[in-house]
Amino acid sequence: MSKLRLATVWLDGCSGCHMSFLDLDERLIALGEKIELVYSPLVDTKVFPENVDITLVEGAVSSEEDLHKVQLIRQRTKTLVSLGDCAVTANVPGMRNAFGTKAIYDRAYRENVTLDPGIPNETVPQLLASARPVHEIVAVDLFVPGCPPSADTIFYVLNSLLEGCAAEICAKTRFGA
Ligand code: SF4
Secondary structure, three states, X not given: OOOEEEEEEEOXXXXXXXXXXXXXXXXXXXXXXXXXXXXXXXXXXXXXXXXEEEEEEEOXXXXXXXXXXXXXXXXXEEEEEEEOHHHHHOOOHHHHOOOOHHHHHHHHHHHOOOOOOOOOOOOOOOEXXXXXXXXXXXXXXXXXXXXXXXXXXXXXXXXXXXXXXXXXXXXXXXXXX
């Protein structure tokens, strides 16, 4: 039987959801029998591939780079999962939304900088006007709240998807859990 092609992506998040994925520990070995990790911050693949079965998306959509990335991911993914509160609600990245991008840039690159302050216009992706939950940009197939969702929850979700069952998320996790 061919393995399911899994990707994980890290948009505007703290990587805590990926740490929770790594907390699967030895269960990763069992999953490796059924899943091939084709793209992730955990592997050295530079381009998001075609024909991905499942993508776990951590983080909100906050920059032009995030926007283009998530649109490409949606085109190339059968089942897209919003993993964690930042992906589901914008959560922590969304805390900047009330202030506007100018105040954020000034705080990060002028007020707290002593050496050569100035807003970069190269190499740093441009912020969107607000950080947005993933489903406001592209269609999402499954929402997995939690900050972060536990390894048990992620294991349950992946197994449900592998078996083609609907994941009953409400019993497993909740916002902020
Ligand atoms: S949901 Fe929580 S753990 Fe996951 S990226 Fe956001 S802040 Fe980090």
